[in-house]
Amino acid sequence: MNDKAALMPRRREAHPVPYWPDYKTSVTRSPSLPLLSMESTPSEETGPRFGHSLIGPLDNNLIVNYTGGKAPAVGERIRVHGRVLDETGRPVPQTLVEIWQANAGGRYRHIKDTYFAPLDPNFGGCGRTLTDADGFYEFMTIRPGAYPWPNRANDWRPMHVHFSIFGHAFGQRLISQMYFEGDPLIDRCPIMATIRDRSQIERLVAPLDMQNSRAMDYLAYKFDIVLRGRRQTMFENKPEGM
Amino acid sequence: MTQPLEMLIETPSQTGGPYVHIGCIPSFAGVEGIYPEDLGLSPIAKGARGEAITVTGSIYDGTGWAMRDAMLESWQADAAGLHPGQQGADPNVSGFCRFAADKDSGEFTLKTVKPGPVMGRDGPLMAPHISLWIVARGINIGLNTRVYFDDEDNSADPLLARIEQRHRVDTLIAKTTGVGAYRFDVRLQGEGETVFLDL
Numbered sequence: 315m316n317d318k319a320a321l322m323p324r325r326r327e328a329h330p331v332p333y334w335p336d337y338k339t340s341v342t343r344s345p346s347l348p349l350l351s352m353e354s355t356p357s358e359e360t361g362p363r364f365g366h367s368l369i370g371p372l373d374n375n376l377i378v379n380y381t382g383g384k385a386p387a388v389g390e391r392i393r394v395h396g397r398v399l400d401e402t403g404r405p406v407p408q409t410l411v412e413i414w415q416a417n418a419g420g421r422y423r424h425i426k427d428t429y430f431a432p433l434d435p436n437f438g439g440c441g442r443t444l445t446d447a448d449g450f451y452e453f454m455t456i457r458p459g460a461y462p463w464p465n466r467a468n469d470w471r472p473m474h475v476h477f478s479i480f481g482h483a484f485g486q487r488l489i490s491q492m493y494f495e496g497d498p499l500i501d502r503c504p505i506m507a508t509i510r511d512r513s514q515i516e517r518l519v520a521p522l523d524m525q526n527s528r529a530m531d532y533l534a535y536k537f538d539i540v541l542r543g544r545r546q547t548m549f550e551n552k553p554e555g556m
Numbered sequence: 557m558t559q560p561l562e563m564l565i566e567t568p569s570q571t572g573g574p575y576v577h578i579g580c581i582p583s584f585a586g587v588e589g590i591y592p593e594d595l596g597l598s599p600i601a602k603g604a605r606g607e608a609i610t611v612t613g614s615i616y617d618g619t620g621w622a623m624r625d626a627m628l629e630s631w632q633a634d635a636a637g638l639h640p641g642q643q644g645a646d647p648n649v650s651g652f653c654r655f656a657a658d659k660d661s662g663e664f665t666l667k668t669v670k671p672g673p674v675m676g677r678d679g680p681l682m683a684p685h686i687s688l689w690i691v692a693r694g695i696n697i698g699l700n701t702r703v704y705f706d707d708e709d710n711s712a713d714p715l716l717a718r719i720e721q722r723h724r725v726d727t728l729i730a731k732t733t734g735v736g737a738y739r740f741d742v743r744l745q746g747e748g749e750t751v752f753l754d755l
Binding site for chain 1: 568569590596632675687693694696698702718719752
């Protein structure tokens with residue numbers, strides 16, 4: 315028996331458009347036919363769950379997790395923290411949050427990244443954590459550098475951290491990017507521009523959070539994340555016609 | 557004036573980018589030593605009940621090129637049609653797998669057990685299927701689709717029944733290529749475009 319309420323339909327207008335010619339790769343990788351819409355089923359309402367045994371003590375500290383704590387990465391030390399909620403405003407506890415990013419010079423540790431900026435021998439570029447019982451998470455990392463990328467003749471990615479969030483249902487699965495308050499490259503970025511709703515763009519820009527910064531140590535940025543919610547009704551789960 | 561609804565809006569998606577593997581399957585990307593192993597290496601453990609199957613395929617862009625940089629996630633029920641976490645579900649089926657297109661050929665492989673029919677919402681059973689989620693550079697919001705099987709009875713499946721252009725149903729059905737072996741190709745755009753889902 316299905317004991318879960320349906321997921322709220324995804325508000326597609328709040329998301330990027332799939333086809334955006336200024337982001338050239340999207341031109342051949344965007345479906346041209348409409349998506350098939352239907353109410354969610356148990357296949358979308360259930361999802362993988364991960365436990366604390368998965369998470370190592372340094373997993374959410376990108377400054378030191380690549381060297382096992384032996385040597386810190388180069389860069390401006392920052393704390394990225396926030397809360398995972400759903401559309402109803404309820405916290406999403408015990409959910410896996412993964413991040414990845416370029417190093418302080420704007421270079422990824424990846425065979426395909428050939429940018430001039432050097433690799434940092436002490437920086438791997440990924441981390442993960444579980445939200446706590448109230449949906450809070452935090453990472454320590456370094457501020458990633460901006461970098462040029464092959465798109466239009468002179469496109470640069472603003473400083474950003476990639477986020478992957480699971481939620482508790484496969485239909486809540488989300489990958490996004492966090493940007494930094496005040497970065498002038500944000501408004502020039504064709505990937506950011508795939509989001510047509512200005513207020514939704516702002517949802518991805520983390521404010522500097524001085525109150526949660528630590529003197530002589532790190533600056534903090536706050537980044538809250540909202541996943542799809544579930545419909546709330548007492549009429550759910552009754553046989554048809556009742 | 558009315559009362560405010562006070563609903564939050566989902567955080568907008570952004571592309572996983574070309575380096576999604578660093579964050580999700582770092583060992584695959586050559587970033588070793590941070591985690592003991594990549595997450596979701598297999599959806600099953602030894603002793604999983606049911607028919608062992610292998611699903612192989614490629615993801616083609618609008619030009620017909622097999623993408624080398626796509627990452628996929630799958631989610632499925634066990635052989636009895638129960639999802640992990642549900643009472644009585646097979647403890648050796650985690651149901652979740654992460655895998656990637658091969659860097660040279662673009663081909664992906666999923667080794668699992670065939671799921672059983674799953675209870676639908678207020679309706680008939682859904683035919684056995686595996687949910688797929690595809691992310692890559694150039695995909696601005698992850699693409700959801702399903703893998704059904706050509707040797708199962710799909711005639712009463714409520715999702716397949718909603719596809720108006722009946723020839724498009726085929727894009728969701730994996731074809732038998734051998735004993736327990738299936739082929740499932742995904743076409744993002746153009747002729748034979750896969751049916752993508754908004755569930």
